[in-house]
Amino acid sequence: MAGLWVLSATSRVSVLTSSPYKYRAIVSSLYSISNNDYSTSSDPKKHYDIVIAGGGMVGTTLACAIANNRVLEEKRVLLLESGNKQNYHVQNKYSNRVVALNRQTRTLLSSIGAWQHVEAVRYAPVKKMQVWDACSDAMITFGEDHLAEELAFIVENDLLLYAINQQLSGKESVDLVYGAKVADVLIPSKHCQNSRITLQDGQSIETKLLIGADGVNSLVRKKMGVQYVGWNYEQMGVVATVQLSEPTENIVAWQRFLPGGPVALLPLTDTLSSLVWSVSTVQAKKLLSLSDEEFVDELNEALWKMYPKDGMVEAGMRALGQLLEGLSLHSGVTRQLQPSIGGIVEGTRAAFPLGFGHAASYVGPGVALVGDAAHRVHPLAGQGVNLGFGDVTALVKLMTEASRNGAVLGDMAYLSRYETLRQRHNVPTMLAIDALHRLYKGTAAPIVLARSLGLQLTNALPPLKKAIMQHASDRAL
Ligand SMILES: Cc1cc2nc3c(=O)[nH]c(=O)nc-3n(C[C@H](O)[C@H](O)[C@H](O)COP(=O)(O)OP(=O)(O)OC[C@H]3O[C@@H](n4cnc5c(N)ncnc54)[C@H](O)[C@@H]3O)c2cc1C
Incomplete structure (x- = not known):
């Protein structure tokens, strides 16, 4: 696949199309300054205000919603997607998904x-x-x-992913990288206030706020060490x-x-x-x-x-x-x-x-989960991605408030409110869906x-x- 990367005047990377090969070439030139002491990294090219792991429907919408928000539009966002860019062409044949x-x-x-x-x-x-x-x-x-x-x-x-990406492509503050699999994550600790993300090719990035939008098998969730209740149907x-x-x-x-x-x-x-x-x-x-x-x-x-x-x-x-x-x-x-x-x-x-899954906690210091990374439901009520989009709306609202009030983006007070707001909606919805599944499985009179x-x-x-x-x-x- 032909790839074209554009470096803006501020050295930010905007992706028009890409391939993992091009990604590696550009990133190694951008990040050529070797810095193993990540806890004190001040290299702006290795630091983003927000890193979103996972460029599915939910992660991409979140990146777009942040860039679209007047209070947050200046925040530098990095969206990492492990898959390659999919070119979308309208076809007569409908997709089965x-x-x-x-x-x-x-x-x-x-x-x-x-x-x-x-x-x-x-x-x-x-x-x-x-x-x-x-x-x-x-x-x-x-x-x-x-x-x-x-x-x-x-x-x-x-089509939905294409539509969101169309909007995202005009946003200067967001760097979208395909073929960028998050391989490891270090959650903030007393030694380092930032999250550190290591990609499969060894590159690493720091951020004040890491958002796991990396789906059902979320690595970010695993690295947060939160309790996860899940089962297959x-x-x-x-x-x-x-x-x-x-x-x-x-x-x-x-x-x-x-x-x-x-x-x-x-x-x-x-x-x-x-x-x-x-x-x-x-x-x-x-x-x-x-x-x-x-x-x-x-x-x-x-x-x-x-x-x-x-x-x-x-x-x-x-x-x-x-x-x-x-x-x-x-x-x-x-x-x-x-x-x-x-x-x-x-x-x-x-x-x-099909399965059920729910993270007991959606947030940690400087980290938050959205979409299927936080919750997975049976499709019988057509709610899965809608819950994820609800997360996006709530998280952007709370980040805006944090920013307006001069708090850092990963401030636990605001992240906890995001979690409360969403769990109050998601948990009853998920339990109702699971109950419906169980109730309708039975045939006893x-x-x-x-x-x-x-x-x-x-x-x-x-x-x-x-x-x-x-x-x-x-x-x-
Ligand atoms: C049969 C079926 C029907 C459904 N119908 C509906 C419906 O009608 N309505 C509804 O609301 N929902 C429905 N759903 C649920 C919906 O598909 C999901 O909720 C939705 O896809 C979740 O989106 P997401 O962006 O959170 O996660 P995903 O779509 O899983 O996206 C996660 C992204 O993260 C990337 N990623 C993963 N790991 C890494 C990593 N380590 N580093 C970088 N990137 C990574 C992946 O490549 C992927 O692009 C249905 C599901 C199924 C199975």
């Missing part, structure tokens, strides 16, 4: 100017959601009374781009809870949807090995198969229905029939392991009854539904 972004995330992306690049290419609005149980008649819908309003936005991951999310059997005004996100895991369809176009189907690891491997036709048959069965209904569950649901009717709380919402799948776009099937009554009752109580939507939109800041 998409995310459902909530309205708060859209606001953040608009505020940094990235949303306009998404809009210029493509996204699909979700105006209604229908979630239902395969083992009962319980169902919940969102958005049906305000179809003009968007509940979520389906965007391809690579022994499930994989099978993704694909699928063709609907007939064109439709595709504005509904569908999710059916099956005993093996939820199957979800997210709109892309009038004829295409994006599939996220959570199944056991064994089942995922089987689904990946089927022919396209066999896969489509399995998927239609997952969407349509009638499961035997338990008499106790049916009776309980009937009683609740009568009670709600008597209280004039019947939602009046009729069930919309889910689409059938006519085919699959060739070569779009893939599977990703009392469990099916309990969840069906809960779902149906929630559906009948508009204020509760509104509260759920508001929480999912991350308005907790």
Whole structure:
């Protein structure tokens, strides 16, 4: 890949395109002054106000949001991404990796100017959601009374990253380096007030504030030594781009809870949807090995198969229905029939392991975690990256306050407030998602009854539904 690096008048490095080779060449010339006594390093080229490890969707947005902020725009930021730069070209074929972004995330992306690049290419609005149980008649819908309003936005991951990078490329204060894997981190101690980051090629950098945006297996988190609670669901999310059997005004996100895991369809176009189907690891491997036709048959069965209904569950649901009717709380919402799948776009099937993870602490002196580095959730609620974007908004807010008040960026008082703010939102969200996963795994009649009554009752109580939507939109800041 051809690479072009531009040195600005202030000797800062701006990357237009790069390769690891070019990166090494430039960095060694920039950092040619050997300085092994890092604790007293005063070489400005080795020191940044903020270093962000991980140039995924969350880390890149954070870099952009800092550079876009009037109070923080002067801060020198280094964004380190271990992967190579991916050139983005709009293709007719949709990527099989998409995310459902909530309205708060859209606001953040608009505020940094990235949303306009998404809009210029493509996204699909979700105006209604229908979630239902395969083992009962319980169902919940969102958005049906305000179809003009968007509940979520389906965007391809690579387009989103491209859009954020488009905005970042004009920012002088941010140096973005690809092929730069963080190999070691020294957290501030009494000997050194800064964090020291060593890259795989031996280069090292110091910073007042190190931010770990380096994903689920975050090295920064490990080096912080914080407690991390995590487990695998022994499930994989099978993704694909699928063709609907007939064109439709595709504005509904569908999710059916099956005993093996939820199957979800997210709109892309009038004829295409994006599939996220959570199944056991064994089942995922089987689904990946089927022919396209066999896969489509399995998927239609997952969407349509009638499961035997338990008499106790049916009776309980009937009683609740009568009670709600008597209280004039019947939602009046009729069930919309889910689409059938006519085919699959060739070569779009893939599977990703699913797990839960949460860092007991998101911060330490001069260090903070954002995004999947701090928390990982099951995709059944489409919340993962939205939680990460919520972290970005909160962290930038607290850094701005710290800067305004003359505090150093890594000041624990401000970082702790970031942690409190985010954990107050993230922990209940994550526990609710995990509880939903567990609740819907069971097929025993009392469990099916309990969840069906809960779902149906929630559906009948508009204020509760509104509260759920508001929480999912991350308005907790
Ligand atoms: C099947 C599936 C469907 C999903 N659907 C949704 C959805 O609809 N809505 C939603 O909100 N979320 C969804 N998610 C979750 C979402 O994809 C993640 O939350 C999101 O990708 C996390 O972004 P991140 O930037 O925090 O981490 P990552 O995307 O993991 O980025 C981390 C970056 O850090 C880099 N890195 C790692 N280690 C180092 C290192 N040592 N040095 C330098 N760089 C490093 C990596 O190369 C990577 O670029 C889904 C997840 C799955 C698996």
